[in-house]
Amino acid sequence: MKKFSAELSEFEIDGLRESSLSQTVRVGSPALEEILYRPFHILNHGFIRVIDYMGTDASIVQAARVSYGAGTKKVQEDRGLINYLMRHRHTTPFEMCEIKMHLKMPIFVARQWVRHRTASMNEYSARYSVLSNEFYLPEISQIAWQSETNKQGKSNKRLPEDHSRKVLEILERLSTEAYKKYSHMLDDLSLTRELARTVLPLSVYTEMYWKIDLHNLMHFLTLRADSNAQYEIRCYAEVILNILEKWLPLTYEAFIDYRKDSVLLSKKCKELITRMLNGEHITREKSDLSIGEWQDFVNMFNIRPSAKAE
Amino acid sequence: MKKFSAELSEFEIDGLRESSLSQTVRVGSPALEEILYRPFHILNHGFIRVIDYMGTDASIVQAARVSYGAGTKKVQEDRGLINYLMRHRHTTPFEMCEIKMHLKMPIFVARQWVRHRTASMNEYSARYSVLSNEFYLPEISQIAWQSETNKQGKSNKRLPEDHSRKVLEILERLSTEAYKKYSHMLDDLSLTRELARTVLPLSVYTEMYWKIDLHNLMHFLTLRADSNAQYEIRCYAEVILNILEKWLPLTYEAFIDYRKDSVLLSKKCKELITRMLNGEHITREKSDLSIGEWQDFVNMFNIRPSAKAE
């Protein structure tokens, strides 16, 4: 039976890196070269491996200057220009870098991933090949209560130990059972792969090649490394953040300051701050904000009730 | 527990249509107006409902002429121009029409669907709401052997009756079991919805709003109404073909002739036909085609061995 196995031993990867070694006049990132092809392991069976890339911080600067000679400018000026581009949302120069990764993740994560449309993707096809017996099982520390207030997510409270054990047991038993039946229908009943796979749960792992430009990658990271993203996809996004830091240190720095950890201030909130900075005392009632907005506003700037109450 | 139910009774749809009725100076398609909001049922629980649309055949003609007055031209000329655009792959005027549908389909179909990136989509979120107890079960006539030659698909041979019965029984039992455990983890163990859903099989149904322009819709249909597409998504594509025929009769006609049922002739094949039409007798050996290509070529034009052997 044709099974899929794209994982390589460390030894094989060393060999692959060695045999690929060649000279190039393309710009390159020494820190990224170090980790090319090597997997970062994520969740119980997943990984991210960078397969290829194009461009460096200098490529962004180059496109912004529509000029070629990055060599004549000092790093200090490159940092300033990259910060400027990020602050003023001049996004097109960031499209000039590109990265390609080999990913392995559960299907329910892949379903969130694929919503990022401005990217290229080749996914493992379960019509053509047989899926492996690999399923996502959470760590016990990640098994939590459904939040009542945040309908989309989990609360900060872990389930009681015995509940968590039961959950894990159910997840494990159902996936084992599903894979057994999947194999049975393929091997003993000769059913089509495309139909047999429909019994597999959303926790089954899939693999893909994924290629995206830097601008869209940063958009992905803004959404998926956010605290509102589901824990599992956030694990992948955080690894990619580390990869980004190695690859494009100046862009990474600017991205964190002006995008990832920045906040969007509505017209109303901007006016509130202007009034507060000019000495006015603002309460929720005077603010013209909804309850939810006021709460977000207070949290955003650690406004102390005492300070508010004078 | 919050469950999702977007299906309306025929009575409710009649009411919705009645209450929506208004006057417009926008161009419209009377045949499409007839079926707006009404579901076409597909597979055991799926459907397609057209929710909104923009444009008619005249809008394509209008954009092609970059002019406004479609009224001054006869239908005959519109047909000729639409045929011309389709033949010569002038695709941008076809982007001027848009359609929005409400879809319900199994997740393994949705995973193929979402690969069409140039479209807008809002899918039901199983992080936010609870999925219904609805799973895809094939009709017995669609349960087939895995093809040996076409690795991606099914053969034309149905499974023996007893095998098919076993498959159905497995599909049914596993989905029932999975849904029971899903409900149990949500209701009794208070697990997060985002984690509980991972036990559900790929056959579970989901819903979405999907909006796409005509050019990209035709591309979707070319791939998904094709005999190589998986049977289940083809069922949806065929319903959309019928909708297209109602909506844009001239475009539909041109699409069938110049796109859907057209063939792409490689340079080599074009030269072969030129030689054959000019009297030359061609065999596989003389053709310079690979075995697979020659077979496709012979099938494409019903070339009879006797004719060849002459």
Place this chain on the structure above:
Amino acid sequence: MKKFSAELSEFEIDGLRESSLSQTVRVGSPALEEILYRPFHILNHGFIRVIDYMGTDASIVQAARVSYGAGTKKVQEDRGLINYLMRHRHTTPFEMCEIKMHLKMPIFVARQWVRHRTASMNEYSARYSVLSNEFYLPEISQIAWQSETNKQGKSNKRLPEDHSRKVLEILERLSTEAYKKYSHMLDDLSLTRELARTVLPLSVYTEMYWKIDLHNLMHFLTLRADSNAQYEIRCYAEVILNILEKWLPLTYEAFIDYRKDSVLLSKKCKELITRMLNGEHITREKSDLSIGEWQDFVNMFNIRPSAKAE
């Protein structure tokens, strides 16, 4: 000679509107229906006419709820949901509305316009037809000095009257001369249109049909109704803002508050404000901001020097 003329008299537009009037069960915007097909005149020869549209505020709410029944919810709740979507950058529901316009603008504006890639466009072809003798001439009040500080734009200082007169005279004379030669090469020398047009200046007018979804339209407006945009494209953007207000009043309101007039606060600036709101006195030196950033920061919140100096 085939010339292009897509402009209609008011009388003809009334006729067109009357003959198009029909019943629909699609959702519609009464305020937008009022202005359909009617031109808004911009600059000396340009215009915007809305030709078609799809969706209303309710369509956004519907997609966000992945449900169909907007009728059961009150407007107040729709407003709240649309504000929520805009604040949290849930952008996909805004893709569910679409608008199509007929535009006439100078080519140097069209070159900026076309950079918005996620849109559909059919432009008048000067290979196929002859361009009209219409060129952009600025109003005298818009003829300004090149700014020294803002390299990309104009200063606030108008040119001296005699300079402005000279500029206008040059613009007028060169375009007249160019059009004369263009006509001469076409009519007397039988030159191809595709080559003859290359003598025409960037101020010559062109026309196009342009179709875009609401999400991308708002992105367009964010960039092109901004004070950094060139004056001439801003004139178009401001008309579209008015159209948006008629079409989708709730979305327009949210767009102004959370997007157009919002500000992006970098991580550093957010921390500064937090410290200032908690009573700390901040100077540029203590701020860790660059000179440019500090200046932007001070302007953003009208921070008074006196307040700073205590």
Place this chain on the structure above:
Amino acid sequence: MKKFSAELSEFEIDGLRESSLSQTVRVGSPALEEILYRPFHILNHGFIRVIDYMGTDASIVQAARVSYGAGTKKVQEDRGLINYLMRHRHTTPFEMCEIKMHLKMPIFVARQWVRHRTASMNEYSARYSVLSNEFYLPEISQIAWQSETNKQGKSNKRLPEDHSRKVLEILERLSTEAYKKYSHMLDDLSLTRELARTVLPLSVYTEMYWKIDLHNLMHFLTLRADSNAQYEIRCYAEVILNILEKWLPLTYEAFIDYRKDSVLLSKKCKELITRMLNGEHITREKSDLSIGEWQDFVNMFNIRPSAKAE
């Protein structure tokens, strides 16, 4: 005055190549490395320089196999797979390669170029910098009559020598005059660059960085290396064809056979050929084709009137 000059001497390019030389474990194309950064000159002032690239033929194969080890397969199998992908329009693996170029072209060519939306672009900004005194002047052999039959293009007939001379003289004089006034308004009247540029003709040269994936590049080439494309953009497309051949020899081969020199056969034409190959004699009257289609059909396969008339 800040002017733009991105052109390097051969000596400077040699230096740039030398200083960029480094080791990489990325896959690379030796033939493309040879020409990196070096300009191919096009028209009177234009050029194409490849600046960076990602991927080789093996990357396409790798993505198609969703596997990593291209080394284990023979070139013969890679060729077969690439041909298969191209024949069956499996386009996503071709998105896995990327190329970035520095381009210089007249604005009327850039206006056609930018219509290819799925690409990244940073163009020289004439709001920020001053354009050079460089304008397109055709070679005398390319100055032709407007075609009567093909409304979009030029006939095969060159203009009479004296007409061509007059055309050249007009083009030259007008561009000289326009540039003189442009400089005058900038230097003597202090007019904004953004307004001054509007007097420049469409023949003025601009520069840009352009990055595109292989799938979209092939689509560009299909349209712009076609005989219906305007001569000037075709000159660029043909240089890119040569670059493609160096970069990805297997893909280039498949592209020529299955895309560029392939033909699309409508359902009707396919049926005609089937009948003809099976011995039937077909005339235009029996064909059910329009006059234009019949003419295209006859030309496509060199069907001799004598053969038709028997």
